[in-house]
Amino acid sequence: MKRRNFVQYAGLGAGALLMPSLFMGNNIPEQALLEPGMDKITKKIMADVALNTAKSLGATYADARIGRYLNQYVFTREDKVQNVVNTESFGIGIRVIANGTWGFASTNNVSQDGIKKATEKAVAIAKANSKIQKDPVKLAPVMAYGEVSWKTPIKKDFKEVPVSEKVDLLLSSNAAAMENGANFANSALFMVNEQKYFASTDGSYIDQDIHRIWPTFGVTAVDRVAGKFKSRQALSAPMGMGYEYMDGLDSEKLEGPAGLILYRNSYDMIEDAAMAAKQAKEMLTAKSVDPGKYDLVLEPNHLGLTIHESVGHPLELDRVLGYEANYAGTSFATLDKWKSKDFQYGSDIVNLVADKTQPGSLGAVGYDDEGVKTKKWDLVRNGILTNYQAIRDQVHMIDQNESHGCCYAQSWNDVQFQRMPNVSLEPGKDKYSIHQMIKDVEKGIYIVGRGSYSIDQQRYNFQFGGTVCYEIKNGEIVGMLDDVAYQSNTQEFWNSCVKICDETDYRQFGSFFDGKGQPSQVSAVSHGSATSRFKNVNVINTGRTI
Structure with a gap:
């Protein structure tokens, strides 16, 4: 994925077909997003398998990351739903330093046997790499935090909001654009939940629950006589928030120049889509x-x-x-x-x-x-x-x-x-x-x-x-x-x-x-x-x- 794709993704039509291959994970039914993952006690046991195995094989440092990644993407165009994608990815990555050199391996077999084999591979890679590395890795010290947790301070979990409600919002945004002069409109919602557990030989066991959301759209106005078209993309910002970003629970709008409405802390997608259509039409004669x-x-x-x-x-x-x-x-x-x-x-x-x-x-x-x-x-x-x-x-x-x-x-x-x-x-x-x-x-x-x-x-x-x-x-x-x-x-x-x-x-x-x-x-x-x-x-x- 190229960096400039985050601009190009405003044109979402083709992107709807690419989503399953662009983001790692298995397709799952919507209700599976709400199923609980591995509990923290089990995560700690599994992480310790990696850390202890690495040390027994001569590693001077090791860390293990157990991750469950949940994604939901919804795509629409005009009055149609193009795609709804739900994915889950679960596994463990193990990083070690042996003979002063990094080694890394991962597996989706999050069992004691699977983790041991992956750790052995990580250490073997480090030792092989050490034969050609000139300078040993120097790690800055870090505090041992013990068992701690952190969570994005959300008010509404996207996983608990029915897809039908999200689809209604996107289709309403498209309709608002079409009613205000757009000839084409597409829209999308990207929602991500990273459930990550980190453990290291430095003595930290860190559990984190991270949420992100991005609503976006593109509207196009066409002057068929002149053979011209102009597009205006959403003025939304992707945020580290829950679905409350779409609800306007903490609505704060700024009145900008030229009648622009600028958004902060929440986003009115329907209002922005209507404004976008009017501006796209104005661009045709700008x-x-x-x-x-x-x-x-x-x-x-x-x-x-x-x-x-x-x-x-x-x-x-x-x-x-x-x-x-x-x-x-x-x-x-x-x-x-x-x-x-x-x-x-x-x-x-x-x-x-x-x-x-x-x-x-x-x-x-x-x-x-x-x-x-x-x-x-x-x-x-x-x-x-x-x-x-x-x-x-x-x-x-x-x-x-x-x-x-x-x-x-x-x-x-x-x-x-x-x-x-x-x-x-x-x-x-x-x-x-x-x-x-x-x-x-x-x-x-x-x-x-x-x-x-x-x-x-x-x-x-x-x-x-x-x-x-x-x-x-x-x-x-x-x-x-x-x-x-x-x-x-x-x-x-x-x-x-x-x-x-x-x-x-x-x-x-x-x-x-x-x-x-x-x-x-x-x-x-x-x-x-x-x-x-x-x-x-x-x-x-x-x-x-x-």
Whole structure:
């Protein structure tokens, strides 16, 4: 799964047919989602089989992850249900260090005999690998937490909500779009429950119950006479929440410019679909942008993708070191820039933080997949590059002795490795609204939602588009624009940030399927920000040819 698929999945028609093969697990009936999994006492017994076997074979460290992964996906188009997918995956992954080298094996035979055989294989792999490894693995110390638990603080479990209710919501959203001028509409709900148990020879036994949800849609309006069509995707954000995200129990809507309704903490899918259809129709006659320099006012649902690509990925330590180059390369943010302690990643109002504890975020967990308690830390403070993202066997490379707690595996049968935590732009400290920001712009463009994008192999030079774009003249929005994309490089772009709205405008964007590694794995991650203004950025017209 490529990273950019999380943008492309807005076009869901073909995706409905691909779901069973994209996500590991066996198809199960809906009611099986509610069946209890293995109890904690049995999990501990089984995990100890792995740990004790590893130690008896000479491993100096071992961890075991027993995972039960439950997924439900619902797809519709116009007035039809395209697909409903329920899957379950259950097994154990065992990671060891023997002769100073990693080894990993997994099995879905979660019996004492099956676990012993998998552990023997993991140790044998480590010992074989040690013959060619030059430097032994160095693990940062971690606290032994004993037996602890953590759960996403949900109010409504998606597994307890009938599929019929979810289908009704999606079809109602499609109908709202069609009633307001859309010619085509499709929609989907992605719901995930990870039940994970981690145990290690360091003395931790950690049970976690993690929930995520993503409602999304795509609507298209067609001008058959002109032979044109325009699409508008959902302004929803994937969240680390329960089904209450769809109920509006904690409804909070922000009135944005140009009649936009922006969502936080809950999501009104039907309302957004109706608004999307009207905007898609308006796009058909929107003015094509004149290329040039503009002040950009970037809404959080849009800015999150820019943060993801220009901050999140280039500050992954394995990319910085050149150990990881899959999915768009390594990083320009090399160690010499960090060691200088004065590399100006952005302007002095730019504060970018990594945070695995952020409530409601996709990346929120109590402990990572190495048993490290999660936390928040600075990546960029007052514009200066201050840190990276690193796990237990990496932090010594940047002269640190504590893991950042950002290790993750997409499943029990994948080895855990460094993954992006939630990476967010802190809101401004002074009270400042999006409406005030618009008034302060003489010549600019307000960009909402994600569009097509590209970025180079060093995560430096890039181009981003949006879902909906509006022209700003003399402090007022004067109309919709088409064919908008902006070009910059990471350092130039973040140094052009001149104003950030306050916390009342702070919202999260999310990636449900962020790809990395070879073999590839996906993870879920959020990026929070408030609406921000960037000065004098180069805008191109994507509809014109040279």
